[in-house]
Amino acid sequence: xxxxxxxxxxxxxxxxxxxxxxxxxxxxxxxxxxxxxxxxxxxxxxxxxxxxxxxxxxxxxxxxxxxxxxxxxxxxxxxxxxxxxxxxxxxxxxxxxxxxxxxxxxxxxxxxxxxxxxxxxxxxxxxxxxxxxxxxxxxxxxxxxxxxxxxxxxxxxxxxxxxxxxxxxxxxxxxxxxxxxxxxxxxxxxxxxxxxxxxxxxxxxxxxxxxxxxxxxxxxxxxxxxxxxxxxxxxxxxxxxxxxxxxxxxxxxxxxxxxxxxxxxxxxxxxxxxxxxxxxxxxxxxxxxxxxxxxxxxxxxxxxxxxxxxxxxxxxxxxxxxxxxxxxxxxxxxxxxxxxxxxxxxxxxxxxxxxxxxxxxxxxxxxxxxxxxxxxx
Amino acid sequence: xxxxxxxxxxxxxxxxxxxxxxxxxxxxxxxxxxxxxxxxxxxxxxxxxxxxxxxxxxxxxxxxxxxxxxxxxxxxxxxxxxxxxxxxxxxxxxxxxxxxxxxxxxxxxxxxxxxxxxxxxxxxxxxxxxxxxxxxxxxxxxxxxxxxxxxxxxxxxxxxxxxxxxxxxxxxxxxxxxxxxxxxxxxxxxxxxxxxxxxxxxxxxxxxxxxxxxxxxxxxxxxxxxxxxxxxxxxxxxxxxxxxxxxxxxxxxxxxxxxxxxxxxxxxxxxxxxxxxxxxxxxxxxxxxxxxxxxxxxxxxxxxxxxxxxxxxxxxxxxxxxxxxxxxxxxxxxxxxxxxxxxxxxxxxxxxxxxxxxxxxxxxxxxxxxxxxxxxxxxxxxxxxxxxxxx
Numbered sequence: 001x002x003x004x005x006x007x008x009x010x011x012x013x014x015x016x017x018x019x020x021x022x023x024x025x026x027x028x029x030x031x032x033x034x035x036x037x038x039x040x041x042x043x044x045x046x047x048x049x050x051x052x053x054x055x056x057x058x059x060x061x062x063x064x065x066x067x068x069x070x071x072x073x074x075x076x077x078x079x080x081x082x083x084x085x086x087x088x089x090x091x092x093x094x095x096x097x098x099x100x101x102x103x104x105x106x107x108x109x110x111x112x113x114x115x116x117x118x119x120x121x122x123x124x125x126x127x128x129x130x131x132x133x134x135x136x137x138x139x140x141x142x143x144x145x146x147x148x149x150x151x152x153x154x155x156x157x158x159x160x161x162x163x164x165x166x167x168x169x170x171x172x173x174x175x176x177x178x179x180x181x182x183x184x185x186x187x188x189x190x191x192x193x194x195x196x197x198x199x200x201x202x203x204x205x206x207x208x209x210x211x212x213x214x215x216x217x218x219x220x221x222x223x224x225x226x227x228x229x230x231x232x233x234x235x236x237x238x239x240x241x242x243x244x245x246x247x248x249x250x251x252x253x254x255x256x257x258x259x260x261x262x263x264x265x266x267x268x269x270x271x272x273x274x275x276x277x278x279x280x281x282x283x284x285x286x287x288x289x290x291x292x293x294x295x296x297x298x299x300x301x302x303x304x305x306x307x308x309x310x311x312x313x314x315x316x317x318x319x320x321x322x323x324x325x326x327x328x329x330x331x332x333x334x335x336x337x338x339x340x341x342x343x344x345x346x347x348x349x350x351x352x353x354x355x356x357x358x359x360x361x362x363x364x365x366x367x368x369x370x371x372x373x374x375x376x377x
Numbered sequence: 378x379x380x381x382x383x384x385x386x387x388x389x390x391x392x393x394x395x396x397x398x399x400x401x402x403x404x405x406x407x408x409x410x411x412x413x414x415x416x417x418x419x420x421x422x423x424x425x426x427x428x429x430x431x432x433x434x435x436x437x438x439x440x441x442x443x444x445x446x447x448x449x450x451x452x453x454x455x456x457x458x459x460x461x462x463x464x465x466x467x468x469x470x471x472x473x474x475x476x477x478x479x480x481x482x483x484x485x486x487x488x489x490x491x492x493x494x495x496x497x498x499x500x501x502x503x504x505x506x507x508x509x510x511x512x513x514x515x516x517x518x519x520x521x522x523x524x525x526x527x528x529x530x531x532x533x534x535x536x537x538x539x540x541x542x543x544x545x546x547x548x549x550x551x552x553x554x555x556x557x558x559x560x561x562x563x564x565x566x567x568x569x570x571x572x573x574x575x576x577x578x579x580x581x582x583x584x585x586x587x588x589x590x591x592x593x594x595x596x597x598x599x600x601x602x603x604x605x606x607x608x609x610x611x612x613x614x615x616x617x618x619x620x621x622x623x624x625x626x627x628x629x630x631x632x633x634x635x636x637x638x639x640x641x642x643x644x645x646x647x648x649x650x651x652x653x654x655x656x657x658x659x660x661x662x663x664x665x666x667x668x669x670x671x672x673x674x675x676x677x678x679x680x681x682x683x684x685x686x687x688x689x690x691x692x693x694x695x696x697x698x699x700x701x702x703x704x705x706x707x708x709x710x711x712x713x714x715x716x717x718x719x720x721x722x723x724x725x726x727x728x729x730x731x732x733x734x735x736x737x738x739x740x741x742x743x744x745x746x747x748x749x750x751x752x753x754x755x756x757x758x759x760x761x762x763x764x765x766x767x768x
Contacts, residue, residue, distance in 0.1 A: 076684055076765035096689075103686035110768065114681040116382065118389030123380050130379055131686055175685075 009303075023183055023215040024050040024073055028082035031068055031238075042068050044238045045082065052182075053213040055205060055228055057220060060235035066219045067187055069235065073217060074106055074185040075099050087182055104131060107176035107214075109186040113168040115160045121147060121171045122156045128175045146174045150204070166197030173204055184208065184216045190225055202228045242275070249274040252348055256300050259323050262358065273358060277348040282341040291338040295328025298355045304345025309338045317342065329355050383698035386675055387706075394706075397667040401707020402714065404660025404747065408653055408740050409715035415649035416736060417728040419636040421567035424729055425497070426598075426631055428564060429469065430507040432608040433615060434631045435599030438624040442638045444569045446474060448595035449623045457601055457615050464604035467505045468596040470498035470581050473570055478556075480535030480549045489535035491550065495570040496524075498581025498593075505600060510562050511575060517559040518577045524551070528561045529727040530572025552584055566727035568645065599623075657747055664751035668699060672755050679759060680767035689760050696759075700752035704744045711744070712737060 031043035042065045050056055058066045071077045072084060072091075079092040089102055115124045122143055129139035147156050150170040152163075160168050169189065176184065184205065190198030202225045205216050218225070226232065234242045252274035256262050262270060279302070282288055288299065288306060300323045308316040308324070315337070318324060328335050329352050388394055422443060426434070435457060437447040451468060458466035477491035499505040501515050514525055526549075530536065535549070547558050551574070564573045576584075582592040589595070603611040608627040616625040626634065640646035672679065679692065712732075719730035759767070 071763075071765035074684065074765075077763045100686055100688045103684060106684075106686075108681065108684045110677075110681070112677055112768075114677045114768075116385065116675070116678050118385035119380065119382070123385075127380055127382075127682065128685055 021052060022049050022085075023052050023054075023087060024048065024217070025083070025085040026069075026073070027084075029069070029072065029079070029084055030081035031065070031072060031077070032080060042238050043072075046238075046240050048233065048240060048243065050215050050217065050231075052215055053209050054230045055209050055216045055218070056231045056233055057218045057226060057229035058233045058235060059220065060241075064235040065238040066233075066235045070185055070187055070217060070219045073183075074108055075103055076108075104179065105182045107179075107181035107184040109169075109172055109176055109184070109189045111188040111191045113160070113165075113172040115168055115171055115175075117160055120157045120159055121152060121163065121174075124160070124171055125175045125178055128178045132179055143174070143178065146178055147171070150174055151200075164197075166193050166200065169193060169197065169201060170204075173201065177204075177208060180212055180214070182214050184214055186216070186218045186220075188220055188222070189218065190220065190222045195224060198222065198224060244271065244275050252277055252300075252302075255302065255321055256323075256348065258321055259300065265358065269358075273350065273354070274348075276354050277350050280347050280349050282345045282347070284341055284343045284345075286341050288339040288341060288345070288347065289325060289335050289337075291335050293335045295325060295333070295335050296352045297325055298329055298350045298352075299323060299325045299339075300348040300350075302346040302348055305342040306345060307340045307342055309340060310336065326355070330359065381698075383695050384702060386671060387699055387702055393671075397671075397703060398706045398710065400663040400667055401660065401703050401744065401748065402711035404656055404663055405708050405711025405740060405744055406715050406718065407656030407659060408743055409711065410718060411649050411652035411656055412736060412740065413715065413719055413722070413730055413732075414728075415640075415646065415653070417722075417726075417730050418568055418639055418645060418649070420729040420731050421565050422569075422639060423632045423635050424565055424567070425471075425495075425573075426628065426635070428506060428508050428511075429598075429600050429628070430504055430602065431467070431600035431628055432603045433601040433612045433625060433627055435601065435615065435619065435623050435625050436597070436631075438622055440597075440624075441642075443471075443635055444473065446472075446597075448597050449599070451594050451596050453619055453623055454596055454599050456619060457599060460615055460618050462603050462606040462611055462614060463601055465503055465600075465602045467500055467503040467600045467602075468578070468593070469505060469598040469600055470578060470585075470593065471597040472496045472498075472581075472585050475587070476551060476574075476584070477553075478534060478549055478551045478572070478574065480547050480558075481555075489533065492531070492534060492571055494530065494534065494551075494572045494574055496551070496574045496576065496581065496584070498576055498578045498585075501577045504602070508562060514560040514562075518575070518580075520557070520559070521580065521583075522555055523557050523559045523580065524574045524576040525560045525562050526558045527564045527566075527573035527575075529563060529565045531566065531727060534572055554584060556584075565729045571727075653743075657743055660744065660747040661751050661754075664700070664703065664748045665754050667703065668696065668748075668752050669755040671699065672696070672759055676759070677768050680764045683759075683764040683767070692756060692759055696752040696756040697749065700748035701745065704741070704748040707748075708741050708744050712740075 026046055026048040029043060029046045030041060032039050032041050034040055046069065058070065060066045068077070072079060073086060075086070075091060082092070084091045086102070087105060089098070091099070094102070116127070119127070125143045125147065126139060129143065144156060147153065150173065152167060152170060152174070155163060155167065160171070163171065169192070186205070189201055193201065205218070206228050208214055209216050229246050231243065231245045233240055249271050253270050256274065256277070257270060262273065265273065277300075289295070291310065301318060301320050303320050305317055305319050307314050308318065324339055327333070387397070425443065435449070435453060437449040440447040454466050454468050457463060473495040474493060476494050476496045478494040479489045479491045481488070501518060504512070506512055511525065517523060518525065536547070549556050549558060562575060566572065578593055585592050601611065601615060612625050612627050619625060683692070716732055719732055722728065723730040
């Protein structure tokens, strides 16, 4: 994957989202089922932050707690332990009156469409409009527009019985999005659909996320739709075992795979490395490393130019995609040079232990690094 | 405009709706039947009093019910007649235990077994009855051994013919003496009496000589008609003038007293009340079953509404609406069917089966309460549970 500077700009911009604008903030969240002796913990101390406009796919074996987490975020379950904020409202101990209000900002989709058989597609969608007391005259064109956009223009007044599975699911989606929710939660939305209908549904989700900035959280086993995810959260036994920002990882990977030691890594290892890298920003003129310090980190420049200074003399400069800091880590020596940011610079940083474990996995690494060091001098 | 979910859900599946409505209608019929028979007991028992033309009734204070045979001295009637405001004071003689009667000209050759009948004697010169039908036949009662027979008397007396009008042209045997039936009237049977005969006081004295040297010296009911005075004032005036051995009440008080006796002091009234309660309980079970099934059938849809932000009050009003719809839809066929049963029962038993608006309203009220209670029980889970546990 070729990384252009625009992608990197985008990535850097969204790297550290403003904590105040987070849609979902999960902190130390635990959950239990049953009471007394039968009480069983199903979620353990989970932490997860999701930004507006982000599409998150949650996967994991059945019983891992992902649907529990989804329904907790969706206010469909009472929070028992830890903190869970959606749209800056703490759900723990929130009075049910406020929960009911909050639910109006959430769109929910299930594997089952849950439409009233006794109501037409139009009336089912209108049930959502009535919730916000929208007038019939206002609601009607809106409902017709949404249903038409979803390809149900001809079947607006059909009862669910006369619609196909995909069509029913689309009616359910129309019902869920008609009030422009800030948060959309979907539990296996494509499981009951064929590939084509499933694709339509996730395409809808993508459009919603990019157009309205709504946050979408999908629990699924369906690997056909993984490509829409901005982030993939994997759950195992009630813990979030990995939380990978797909776009970020891909971008980082495309940068760091240029580094000889990393070029041999398999895609999944590379992703793991990328995922454990931290972004650090430096101002113009700020030293990134100081000559003589103990080296504990490895740097890859995401954006910006830096000068390498040895004993006060500028010996070289590096630009985005270049890396530095590896010599001290490999040789366990103090830093042999100072690196100064020439302009506002962003670097991906990997700590020493992580770095060493990768080196150990890479047989030809020593040679390559030596070559690289040689080339630089 | 709100989508009428309650109506849609109930009426969506016609077969289920039919079952649901039949269930409620069944409970309605059960309750109507019990209250119907209970009221038939009361109505039939007091019908004799209702058919009299009077304002105030005098009777032996110890007479706890119409069917008891405690009488008072006729002298008191004469005393009452002299009181200011009294237009007429007419004695009514009633005998209902030893009066064995049967028809003699029967369709079959077998002579029927004599059965007890209620016989009422009155003074032909005085206005005793409100019924125009009886009053128009008074001339016929002047001949000796003549009597009018209640058309609703039990056929077992020997009236096995279809045309009721023929009954009044037959002869019969009352206490082993011949009696000529010269016409009919309509009063109806009750739980104690299988039929009625009306005759002149003179004839009554002849058949019921066992009452003493002068059988007409003791009176069962003293019927007082007032003039220019309210029944209550007349009652007070007579009560003040007569000794405490007799009770003096207005006609409506007498009816209430008689109903109260049957309702509270006899097992019969209580049995019917238990029956009504059973109908109510059965109704709650049926309605609960219907509503709980309906909620269960739509649980994931309703849970979705809950997840969308519909409040608990919405679901309460939804279930209340369903309950009200069910009670109305079930009440109408229940009422119609009950009317048919009333008519059939009235024909079969000779009892008076009345469907009045207050009685129908009472059962409708019970039906609504029954459906609401069931509805509230049925929706408890929907209200209490987290939406996540409902899918």
